[in-house]
Amino acid sequence: MCSFLPHMRATNVVFLIAGLCVTPAAAGPTAHTGDQGVRIELRLNKPVYTAREPVEITLTVSNPASAAVTFQFPTGQMFDVLVTRQGKLMWQWSQGRAFTQAFTSLTLSPGESRVFNERWDQRDTQGRYVPAGEYEMLAVFPTEVGLVPRAGADGPQVRFQIVK
Amino acid sequence: MKGTRQLATWTPLVIGVLLVVGCTSGARLVGVPGPGQGVPTGPPPLPSSDAGLADHVPQQIVIGVLPTADAHRIVAAIDGTVAREIRELNSVTVRLRQPTSIVDTIRNLQGMAGVRYAEPNYIYQLFRTPDDPFFSSKQWGPQNINAPTAWDITMGSPNTVVGVVDSGIDSTHPDFGGKVLAGTNCTTDTLPPPSHGTHVAGIAAAIGNNGTGIAGVNWTAGILPIKVCNASGSCANSDISCGVVFGVNFAISNPSLRVVENLSLGGPGYAQQLKDAFDYALQNNVLVVASSGNDGKSTVLFPAGYPGVMAVGASTPTNGRAAFSTYGTHLSVIAPGVDIYSTVPGGGYSLMSGTSMAAPHVAGVAALILALSPGLSPAQVRSQIERTATHLGSSAFDPQFGWGVVNAAAALGALVPNNYGQVQITVQDNVTMLGVGGADVVLWVGTASCLGLTQEVQTAQTSFGPPPTTAPPLGVASFNAVPVGSYCASASTTTKKGTTAAPFAVSPGTLTTATVTISP
Numbered sequence: 315m316c317s318f319l320p321h322m323r324a325t326n327v328v329f330l331i332a333g334l335c336v337t338p339a340a341a342g343p344t345a346h347t348g349d350q351g352v353r354i355e356l357r358l359n360k361p362v363y364t365a366r367e368p369v370e371i372t373l374t375v376s377n378p379a380s381a382a383v384t385f386q387f388p389t390g391q392m393f394d395v396l397v398t399r400q401g402k403l404m405w406q407w408s409q410g411r412a413f414t415q416a417f418t419s420l421t422l423s424p425g426e427s428r429v430f431n432e433r434w435d436q437r438d439t440q441g442r443y444v445p446a447g448e449y450e451m452l453a454v455f456p457t458e459v460g461l462v463p464r465a466g467a468d469g470p471q472v473r474f475q476i477v478k
Numbered sequence: 479m480k481g482t483r484q485l486a487t488w489t490p491l492v493i494g495v496l497l498v499v500g501c502t503s504g505a506r507l508v509g510v511p512g513p514g515q516g517v518p519t520g521p522p523p524l525p526s527s528d529a530g531l532a533d534h535v536p537q538q539i540v541i542g543v544l545p546t547a548d549a550h551r552i553v554a555a556i557d558g559t560v561a562r563e564i565r566e567l568n569s570v571t572v573r574l575r576q577p578t579s580i581v582d583t584i585r586n587l588q589g590m591a592g593v594r595y596a597e598p599n600y601i602y603q604l605f606r607t608p609d610d611p612f613f614s615s616k617q618w619g620p621q622n623i624n625a626p627t628a629w630d631i632t633m634g635s636p637n638t639v640v641g642v643v644d645s646g647i648d649s650t651h652p653d654f655g656g657k658v659l660a661g662t663n664c665t666t667d668t669l670p671p672p673s674h675g676t677h678v679a680g681i682a683a684a685i686g687n688n689g690t691g692i693a694g695v696n697w698t699a700g701i702l703p704i705k706v707c708n709a710s711g712s713c714a715n716s717d718i719s720c721g722v723v724f725g726v727n728f729a730i731s732n733p734s735l736r737v738v739e740n741l742s743l744g745g746p747g748y749a750q751q752l753k754d755a756f757d758y759a760l761q762n763n764v765l766v767v768a769s770s771g772n773d774g775k776s777t778v779l780f781p782a783g784y785p786g787v788m789a790v791g792a793s794t795p796t797n798g799r800a801a802f803s804t805y806g807t808h809l810s811v812i813a814p815g816v817d818i819y820s821t822v823p824g825g826g827y828s829l830m831s832g833t834s835m836a837a838p839h840v841a842g843v844a845a846l847i848l849a850l851s852p853g854l855s856p857a858q859v860r861s862q863i864e865r866t867a868t869h870l871g872s873s874a875f876d877p878q879f880g881w882g883v884v885n886a887a888a889a890l891g892a893l894v895p896n897n898y899g900q901v902q903i904t905v906q907d908n909v910t911m912l913g914v915g916g917a918d919v920v921l922w923v924g925t926a927s928c929l930g931l932t933q934e935v936q937t938a939q940t941s942f943g944p945p946p947t948t949a950p951p952l953g954v955a956s957f958n959a960v961p962v963g964s965y966c967a968s969a970s971t972t973t974k975k976g977t978t979a980a981p982f983a984v985s986p987g988t989l990t991t992a993t994v995t996i997s998p
Contacts, residue, residue, distance in 0.1 A: 389772050398537075408745060412718060412743040412779075414713070415833045416742070416772075416832035416834035
C-alpha cells in the first residue's frame with residue numbers, strides 16, 4: 315500500500331513524493347503513482363549494481379483511461395530524476411542542461427504511453443563516482459507557472475543498492 | 479535597379495505608398511535615412527554606389543539651385559530633362575536621358591556653381607503593411623514593437639545573420655525562402671527538428687511581404703541553424719557551448735557579415751565552459767540574446783544570467799509582464815511572448831508562448847540595427863535597444879520589465895548616449911572563501927573607503943549554483959542598469975555581512991565586477 319508525503323519544494327521544481335512503492339523484482343525496482351487517471355511508472359533495470367555500473371532508468375507515463383489527457387509544462391523539461399542517499403542529493407538528471415523556454419504539452423490518447431529512457435553513470439553532482447550503499451531515486455515533474463493547468467504529478471520513488 | 483524592383487513588388491495594404499516626385503526639399507527625409515547610418519540629423523551622406531541608396535525613383539535627381547542660378551543650364555549640363563519645377567523652392571526634378579549612376583551624377587552636381595543641393599528622388603513611404611496573410615489576422619508581436627514603422631527605414635540586410643542556437647530548423651519552410659544557411663548539429667540527435675527552433679527562427683527572420691504566412695521582424699537576415707537541443711527540448715551545456723562557438727567561428731570566417739545569436743533556452747545551472755563561450759562571442763563582435771526563463775519568479779537562469787548576454791522577458795499584448803516571465807535586475811528588455819504565431823516544420827504555422835518567443839523579437843531588432851549600422855559593437859546594439867525601449871512601470875529600469883518593451887522603430891533612430899553600466903557583485907564567505915547564495919546585496923553611492931554609506935541605489939540577491947541549494951552556491955548579484963558613477967556595495971546574510979573596501983567606478987556600457995567578503 316502506498317502512502318503519500320507532503321509537497322516538497324526545491325528551487326524552481328515542485329514535486330510530490332509518493333511513498334516507496336517498491337516492487338522487488340528481478341528486473342529491478344518499480345514504483346508508480348497516478349495523476350488525473352494517468353499512471354506514472356519509474357523502473358530500474360536492476361535492484362543491485364556494482365560500482366560504476368550504469369543505472370538504466372525507464373520512466374513511463376501512460377493513460378489507461380478512456381479519454382485523452384493533456385499535461386502542460388512551462389519549458390521543454392517534462393521530468394527530472396534525482397538520486398539521494400540518506401536525504402542528500404547525489405545526482406540530478408537536469409544538472410548541466412538547459413531547456414527550451416516555450417510552453418510544451420504532452421497529450422496521451424486513451425491507452426497511449428510515453429517512455430523516457432535515461433542512464434545514470436553513478437557520478438555525483440561533482441562528477442565523482444558515488445560510494446557503495448543504499449540509494450533512492452525519485453522522478454519529478456515540473457509544475458506549471460502562471461497561465462497553464464498544473465502539470466505536476468505524484469512522483470514515484472524506488473530504492474536500489476550499489477555494492478563494491 | 480533597387481528602386482525599380484521595390485516599386486514593382488511593393489503592395490501595401492492599408493495606407494499605401496506615397497511617391498514624392500519632385501516634392502522633396504534639401505532637408506532630410508523623415509523615414510528615409512542614408513544607408514549605413516542611424517536616422518540622420520541632416521541630409522543623408524551618399525553611399526559609394528547606387529546600390530547603397532535607399533528607395534528612390536530610378537534615373538531621377540532633385541536639384542536645388544541658388545536664386546541667381548540658371549537651373550535649366552545645370553540640367554542640360556548633366557544631360558537631363560526637367561520633369562517638374564517648383565519655383566518657390568528653386569528646385570527642379572530632373573529625369574536623366576541615359577542610364578547613369580545617380581551617385582556619380584550627384585557628386586558632379588555638388589561641384590557645380592549655383593547648385594545648393596542635389597539628391598536622389600527618394601520614395602517616402604508612410605507605413606509598411608506586409609501582405610503576409612497572417613500578419614493582420616494572427617500576429618501581434620511585430621505591431622506591438624513598432625516593426626512596421628521600422629520597416630520604413632530598413633527591412634534588414636542579407637549581411638546580417640541570426641544564429642538560432644536551438645533544436646534545429648526546417649530549412650525548407652516556404653517562409654524562409656531558401657535563406658537558411660549551412661549550420662551545424664552539436665547534439666547526437668538526428669531526429670527531424672521539433673517545432674521550437676523553426677518557430678523561433680520565423681519570429682526573428684521569416685520573410686515579410688512575400689504573400690505567405692507571417693512576417694518576421696527582420697525580413698532579409700540570413701538564418702544560421704545551430705542545433706544544441708534534442709527533440710524533447712533538452713540541451714546539454716556542452717552542446718550549447720559547441721553551438722555558440724560555431725556561430726562565433728562563422729562570424730570570424732565571414733567578416734562581411736554581422737551575427738546575432740539567439741538562445742531561447744535556459745536552466746538554473748552556471749557553467750564556466752558556457753560563460754567562456756559567451757565571452758568568446760562578445761570578444762568577436764557577436765551579440766547574444768537569451769530568454770530570461772519561464773519560472774515566473776525573480777531568479778537568474780542561464781544563459782540569460784551570464785555577463786553581456788541580453789536577458790529578454792516576455793510581454794503580453796497589453797504591455798504587461800507575462801505571468802510566467804522570469805524577471806530581476808539582470809533583465810534587459812521584454813518582448814512579445816504570449817500566443818505568438820510563427821513557422822513550424824512542414825510548412826505550417828502555430829501559436830506558442832514563452833520567453834523563447836520573446837528573445838527572437840529582440841534578435842530580429844538587433845539584426846535590423848546592424849543592417850543599418852554594421853559598425854556597432856554588441857554593447858552598442860544592446861545599449862541602443864535598452865535606451866530606446868518603451869518604459870513600463872517606473873520611468874527607467876524596472877526589474878519586472880527591464881528597460882521596457884523593445885521598440886524597433888526607435889531603436890533604428892539616432893544613437894542614444896548610454897549613461898549606464900552593468901555591475902556584478904560576488905559575495906564570498908570569509909572562512910570558506912566560497913560564493914554565498916541568497917545574500918542581500920546593496921549598491922550605495924560611493925564614499926571614501928566606503929564608510930558612512932547613506933544613499934542606497936539598488937538591491938539584489940546573490941544567485942545560487944546548480945540546483946538544489948545543497949550544491950555550492952555561485953554567489954553573484956547582477957545589476958543590469960546602474961547609472962554611471964562611483965559606488966560601494968554591501969552584502970549581508972542572517973549571520974554575516976561585509977562591504978567593499980573601496981568605491982568602484984561604473985562606466986557607460988561596461989561591466990564592472992567587485993567582491994564583498996562577509997564575516998560575522
